[in-house]
Amino acid sequence: MAKMKLFHTPTSPLVRKVMVVALETGQEIETLPAAPSPVRRDRTIAAANPSAMVPTAILPDGGALYDSRVITRWLDSRHEGAKMYPEGEALWTVLRREALADGMIGAAVLMRYETTIRPEALRWPDWLDGQREKVTGSLDQLEAEAAGFAGVDAGLIAIACGLGFLDLRFADLDWRPTRPALAHWFAAFSARPSMEATRPG
Ligand SMILES: N[C@@H](CCC(=O)N[C@@H](CS)C(=O)NCC(=O)O)C(=O)O
Structure with missing residues (x-):
């Protein structure tokens, strides 16, 4: 199955959140180098996400997904194991x-x-x-x-x-x-x- 690509910086806690959800649900992610900054726009990320922040994902169909909570929910919708977002109350x-x-x-x-x-x-x-x-x-x-x-x-x-x-x-x-x-x-x-x-x- 084609992998999600993720603009990634190793110290970002929000990128880590996405990576942990992927590991807990048994999914692989291809990481893309990124240099987000509030004062120096990373134009590669910005082409996919106007906020130019990480985490930003590129889905297998080429579409972009952000922010962290949206990406983690997308990952959770794509596996058959125990859900990271439970159903019900x-x-x-x-x-x-x-x-x-x-x-x-x-x-x-x-x-x-x-x-x-x-x-x-x-x-x-x-x-x-x-x-x-x-x-x-x-x-x-x-x-x-x-x-x-x-x-x-x-x-x-x-x-x-x-x-x-x-x-x-x-x-x-x-x-x-x-x-x-x-x-x-x-x-x-x-x-x-x-x-x-x-x-x-
Ligand atoms: N609400 C966003 C916040 C993302 C965020 O704050 N990312 C930081 C790194 S942890 C960033 O990219 N900062 C660069 C900037 O402020 O332009 C999410 O949950 O993904």
């Missing part, structure tokens, strides 16, 4: 958790751009603090829910990829001591082969 919890994780990831990615790309003279500490509060508030919500995390689904995959990104870029956040249930769950989930295979760096 359970779907809403999975989608909400994925949105919670994506919100945390979005704030963390903006913090990263603020501290690495924006010229120092143009930085605004209040703005950075606002993004950090989104991240820490999301971590607190995840801690409150972590005792109920079980198995694997798209929500839990997004959460794990988000936590992996915090470890990669914001180790100084030191989120574990005050969130023991989340830390315990993340340690176990990180041992999944799909998470090991996509570990950045």
Whole structure:
């Protein structure tokens, strides 16, 4: 079967989310090099997705698909195994958790751009603090829910990829001591082969 192609950067948590879903559902993806940036447009990605962001997929029929949540749902529609997006009432919890994780990831990615790309003279500490509060508030919500995390689904995959990104870029956040249930769950989930295979760096 023809493979999906995916514009890919190894440190993007949202690309990782797509790669983990593919591995968990037994599907191969061909990765395409990409250099997304909020200030230097990657024109190759932009030809498929005007936002020029990753993840962006090229489907076997040549059509484009984005963003991460759309690509993961497409992958989930293409296999016969256990679904990453369940049917029935359970779907809403999975989608909400994925949105919670994506919100945390979005704030963390903006913090990263603020501290690495924006010229120092143009930085605004209040703005950075606002993004950090989104991240820490999301971590607190995840801690409150972590005792109920079980198995694997798209929500839990997004959460794990988000936590992996915090470890990669914001180790100084030191989120574990005050969130023991989340830390315990993340340690176990990180041992999944799909998470090991996509570990950045
Ligand atoms: N809502 C999008 C967000 C994608 C996103 O933020 N991608 C980042 C990398 S993790 C990116 O491509 N940034 C480049 C830019 O901001 O132009 C998704 O879930 O796929």
